[in-house]
Amino acid sequence: xxxxxxxxxxxxxxxxxxxxxxxxxxxxxxxxxxxxxxxxxxxxxxxxxxxxxxxxxxxxxxxxxxxxxxxxxxxxxxxxxxxxxxxxxxxxxxxxxxxxxxxxxxxxxxxxxxxxxxxxxxxxxxxxxxxxxxxxxxxxxxxxxxxxxxxxxxxxxxxxxxxxxxxxxxxxxxxxxxxxxxxxxxxxxxxxxxxxxxxxxxxxxxxxxxxxxxxxxxxxxxxxxxxxxxxxxxxxxxxxxxxxxxxxxxxxxxxxxxxxxxxxxxxxxxxxxxxxxxxxxxxxxxxxxxxxxxxxxxxxxxxxxxxxxxxxxxxxxxxxxxxxxxxxxxxxxxxxxxxxxxxxxxxxxxxxxxxxxxxxxxxxxxxxxxxxxxxxx
Amino acid sequence: xxxxxxxxxxxxxxxxxxxxxxxxxxxxxxxxxxxxxxxxxxxxxxxxxxxxxxxxxxxxxxxxxxxxxxxxxxxxxxxxxxxxxxxxxxxxxxxxxxxxxxxxxxxxxxxxxxxxxxxxxxxxxxxxxxxxxxxxxxxxxxxxxxxxxxxxxxxxxxxxxxxxxxxxxxxxxxxxxxxxxxxxxxxxxxxxxxxxxxxxxxxxxxxxxxxxxxxxxxxxxxxxxxxxxxxxxxxxxxxxxxxxxxxxxxxxxxxxxxxxxxxxxxxxxxxxxxxxxxxxxxxxxxxxxxxxxxxxxxxxxxxxxxxxxxxxxxxxxxxxxxxxxxxxxxxxxxxxxxxxxxxxxxxxxxxxxxxxxxxxxxxxxxxxxxxxxxxxx
Numbered sequence: 001x002x003x004x005x006x007x008x009x010x011x012x013x014x015x016x017x018x019x020x021x022x023x024x025x026x027x028x029x030x031x032x033x034x035x036x037x038x039x040x041x042x043x044x045x046x047x048x049x050x051x052x053x054x055x056x057x058x059x060x061x062x063x064x065x066x067x068x069x070x071x072x073x074x075x076x077x078x079x080x081x082x083x084x085x086x087x088x089x090x091x092x093x094x095x096x097x098x099x100x101x102x103x104x105x106x107x108x109x110x111x112x113x114x115x116x117x118x119x120x121x122x123x124x125x126x127x128x129x130x131x132x133x134x135x136x137x138x139x140x141x142x143x144x145x146x147x148x149x150x151x152x153x154x155x156x157x158x159x160x161x162x163x164x165x166x167x168x169x170x171x172x173x174x175x176x177x178x179x180x181x182x183x184x185x186x187x188x189x190x191x192x193x194x195x196x197x198x199x200x201x202x203x204x205x206x207x208x209x210x211x212x213x214x215x216x217x218x219x220x221x222x223x224x225x226x227x228x229x230x231x232x233x234x235x236x237x238x239x240x241x242x243x244x245x246x247x248x249x250x251x252x253x254x255x256x257x258x259x260x261x262x263x264x265x266x267x268x269x270x271x272x273x274x275x276x277x278x279x280x281x282x283x284x285x286x287x288x289x290x291x292x293x294x295x296x297x298x299x300x301x302x303x304x305x306x307x308x309x310x311x312x313x314x315x316x317x318x319x320x321x322x323x324x325x326x327x328x329x330x331x332x333x334x335x336x337x338x339x340x341x342x343x344x345x346x347x348x349x350x351x352x353x354x355x356x357x358x359x360x361x362x363x364x365x366x367x368x369x370x371x372x373x374x375x376x377x
Numbered sequence: 378x379x380x381x382x383x384x385x386x387x388x389x390x391x392x393x394x395x396x397x398x399x400x401x402x403x404x405x406x407x408x409x410x411x412x413x414x415x416x417x418x419x420x421x422x423x424x425x426x427x428x429x430x431x432x433x434x435x436x437x438x439x440x441x442x443x444x445x446x447x448x449x450x451x452x453x454x455x456x457x458x459x460x461x462x463x464x465x466x467x468x469x470x471x472x473x474x475x476x477x478x479x480x481x482x483x484x485x486x487x488x489x490x491x492x493x494x495x496x497x498x499x500x501x502x503x504x505x506x507x508x509x510x511x512x513x514x515x516x517x518x519x520x521x522x523x524x525x526x527x528x529x530x531x532x533x534x535x536x537x538x539x540x541x542x543x544x545x546x547x548x549x550x551x552x553x554x555x556x557x558x559x560x561x562x563x564x565x566x567x568x569x570x571x572x573x574x575x576x577x578x579x580x581x582x583x584x585x586x587x588x589x590x591x592x593x594x595x596x597x598x599x600x601x602x603x604x605x606x607x608x609x610x611x612x613x614x615x616x617x618x619x620x621x622x623x624x625x626x627x628x629x630x631x632x633x634x635x636x637x638x639x640x641x642x643x644x645x646x647x648x649x650x651x652x653x654x655x656x657x658x659x660x661x662x663x664x665x666x667x668x669x670x671x672x673x674x675x676x677x678x679x680x681x682x683x684x685x686x687x688x689x690x691x692x693x694x695x696x697x698x699x700x701x702x703x704x705x706x707x708x709x710x711x712x713x714x715x716x717x718x719x720x721x722x723x724x725x726x727x728x729x730x731x732x733x734x735x736x737x738x739x740x741x742x743x744x745x746x747x748x749x750x751x752x753x754x
Contacts, residue, residue: 005466008466008467008470008754009754010754011754042694042695064694064695065695083695084640084652084695084696085640085641085650085714086640087638087639087640087652087714087715088715089382089385089638089715090385090638093385109641110641110642110714112713112714113714113715116715135643138643138645138646139646139698140641140643140648140650140693140696140698141640141641141643141650141696142641144645172693261464261466261467262464263461263462263463263464263518264462264486264487264517264518264519265487266512266515266517266518268515268521269515269516271517273462273517273518275461275464278661278727279730279752280754282660283659283660283661283662283727284655284660285660316517316549317419317441317726317727318419318441318442318460318461319461319517319518321516321517336489337462337464337487337489337490338464338465338466338490338493349694350655350660350694353656353731354730354752355753356752356753375656375731375733376732376733377385377386377387377388377657
C-alpha cells in the first residue's frame, strides 16, 4: 500500500522515522550513562517493535501482562520483568513461559506472596526470580523504601530460595510535572529513595543485583546516578500530547496518530464530525490537568500537518466532534465528508490499546507496512 | 469451568439470568406496543448474544461498524442498519456483505453522499438502501427535522434510485437525564420531531417505510406513539451504572462486571489495589456528572454482592485503586492479595470494548461458558 487514503478508517498510523528517532534519542541517552535499559512493551504490544528494541537495547524488557510474555518471547527478549505485583494464581502461566531463552522476574510487596512464590517454585521445580516493588509516593502497591522490617523479611525469604534479584521503583508522579527542574528533582528522589532500600537490604547481607527505576520523563532528564544499574521507560517509543505537556518531547515527535474520515460537517455548532470516537481514540483526558488541554486529541491534516487550535472536543462511541479550541480565532479546515484527518493522542498507550494493528508509514520507501499488535491479558 | 476463581483476571463476567431478564424486559415492552424493535449490536459484539436477540426480536439489527456486519451476518440477522453516517470509501466493503440474507441500510445527512451512493449502486449493480439521519438536538451529524430543502433533496435523490427507506433519529440527550418525567418529555420530543420530518417528506411524495428512533432510556419509558414503526436500543442488554443513575434500571440489574484479583493492600491510603486498571475497566467516567459518582466502578465481592460505598477511585494501565467513597463511614472489605472482587462498570459498551470474550455465569447449570466477542472496525 502506498497511500493513506486507501486505508479503512479509523485506524492507527505510525510514522516510522519518528518512531526510530524516538528510540535513538533514548538509546543515545542510555549508552552515555553506561546503564542498562529495559523498554516497557506495554505501550506498543508489537513483535516488530520489540525486535527493534532488542537491536538497540539488548535482551531485557518490562511487561504489564503475561500475554506480552507469551506473544513476544520469540523476539529476542530473554529477560522479562513483569511489572504488576504478582498473585499466586498467575504463577502457573508464567512457569509455562520459562525456558533457557526466557527468564521471568516478578515483583512482590508482601511476605505472604513471597512465601507462596518460594513454595510454588519448589513444588514445580522451576525458577521465577523476584524483585521487591518499592512505593516512594504512597500511591499504590509497593513497600516503602525505609520499611526495614518488610524489606528484609521479603528479601530474606526470596534470597534463601535463590530467587531474590533486587528492587524496582517507578516515578509515576513524574507524569504530573511540567518543567525540567521538577523532573530532575523527581528523578533524583526516585533514585535516592530506591538506594535507601538497597542500603537497608545490603546491611542485612541481601545484595541487589538489579536496581531498576524509571519512567519516560525521568529517564529523559539529565539526572544520572551510577548506583542505579537499570532504567526503564515505555511511552517514549511513540510519545504523546501528555508527554509534550510535561515538556519531554515536541509535538512533532509524536509518532502515533489515528487516521479518521470526515463523516459530516455541522455548521450550526461549527464542528467537523469524524468516524473516530472513544473506541478509536480512547477516553483518556490526560491533558485536561495540563497547561494546554487538547480535549480528546490534536487534529492534523491527512499528511500530518498540525492544525493549530483545532482539537477533538467530544467523543461518542464511533463519533468524534472536532472544533476550534474555545477562545481561539483559528478556523476549521475547509473540508468535506469523505476527506481524511489525523488525530494525535493524549496518551499513546490508551489509544494503541483500542487497535489490533499499526499502519507504519515509511516515508523513505513510500510504503505503508502493516505491523500487528495485540491486547488482552 | 464451574468456579470464578479458576479464571485468569482481569476478565469480563456476564450473569446469564440478568442478561435474559434485561432482554425479556425490553421484549415485553416492545410487543405491548406492537412496534418492531432493532437491537444495537455495538454493545455486546457477540455471536451468542446476537442469536438470542433474533429469538426475541427477529431479523433486524443496528450496527456501528462494518466489522459487526461481517462477524454477525450468519446469526439470523438479515436487515442491518449501519448507524454512522456513511462515507463513499466504505461502500465497497458493505457491498461485499450483501446477499439475499443480508440487506444493509446506511444513514446519510448530505446530498453529496446520497449522490455518491446512488452512483456506486448503479456502477456496482447492487442495492444499499439508506435512511436520512436526523439531528434534533444539533449535537453531531444529521439533518434538522424541519430542514425541508435538505430533506427533500436527499430523499428525492435516494427515492429516484429506489434506495430511500425512511428516517432515523437518536435521543442522545436522554443519557443526561435522571427522572421519568424528563425521559417521557425526551421520548415525546424524539418521536414528534422525527414525525415532522416524515410529514415534510410525505408532502413531497416521499414515503418513509422505516421511521426508527430510540435509545435505551427513551425506549424503556412508557411513552408510545403508533406512528413510529421501529424502536432501537443497545446498552439495555447489560445495563450499567450510568443507566442506574438515569433511573432506568436498578444496580442489581447490571449483568456485566469485571472480575479482578487483589494484588496489594495499602493501609497508608486505605486502599485495595487490584489488577483491573483502565485497560480492563475503560476510562469512562459517565457517572461523574450524575447524582452518585461511582468513580471508575462499583466494587462487589466475588459472588456479586455489592459493597456499599466502596468504589474504584483511580486507575492506571493495569492497576485499580479501590477506596471507600469520600465522606462515607463504610469500611473496606477484609481482604488479602490473591482474593477476587468484581467491578460494575460505568458504561457497559466501553468496558466490554476492552475484552475479547465474556465468561457467562449460568447459575442454573452451575457452569461458566465462554462466549467470544470482537472489536475493531
